């Protein structure tokens with residue numbers, strides 16, 4: 588990545604989302620995967636449908652970060668954190684860069700339900716993908732009138748038709764901010780394979796419905812690009828994601844998120 592980084596070259600037009608292919612090199616990717624696999628078993632947290640590790644400190648039930656240094660393999664070599672800082676995406680965040688990383692592991696067929704990352708963090712998330720592609724979806728809540736919302740209490744219905752889908756290539760960085768952080772949900776379907784809609788949809792196999800992605804033009808992986816052009820199914824392998832955010836440190840004030848403007852707004 589050069590000294591001056593112009594994030595506007597990577598914007599998904601009309602959205603508070605940026606997609607940067609080849610954010611890290613193949614050598615860095617292999618090194619990171621090796622380091623992740625060398626981590627002692629007890630560092631993994633097992634969830635129903637994936638495993639994860641938390642770097643930068645645990646967050647208490649009250650939302651307080653018990654801060655710890657990030658591992659050298661994302662802070663030093665490769666210098667993922669300073670590279671993310673150089674994008675400018677965290678210019679307005681409390682620490683000016685991510686201080687907290689959740690590493691997720693997805694086996695083929697595993698995903699993550701639509702969710703929000705919540706008010707404990709400055710409302711920007713930058714995610715590096717390692718090992719496999721995936722399809723990342725943004726969702727919105729169903730529109731409900733005020734009376735229905737009050738009578739339903741906290742529960743809100745999610746419209747499961749994604750408003751935006753991106754293909755995340757291995758080694759890429761995706762940044763979500765603005766309304767993509769504060770009013771959308773995001774998730775990954777628990778599937779083993781993806782069919783991506785190309786420029787020639789009439790040539791597609793009828794077996795599964797192709798997904799329209801908004802970053803087709805930004806893709807760089809030759810293997811992935813030629814498979815999409817030929818209408819071939821992309822099979823997922825093991826993927827690791829490094830979700831990098833800036834935690835406020837103390838318990839979040841619910842007004843904090845509303846006060847924060849997206850670094851991108853008005854630029």
Ligand SMILES: O=C(O)CCC(=O)C(=O)O
Pocket residue numbers: 689691699704714723773828830
């Ligand atoms: O794996 C991903 O790309 C998304 C993970 C995520 O949304 C999260 O950890 O909150």
Ligand SMILES: [Fe+2]
Pocket residue numbers: 702703704773
């Ligand atoms: Fe998330």
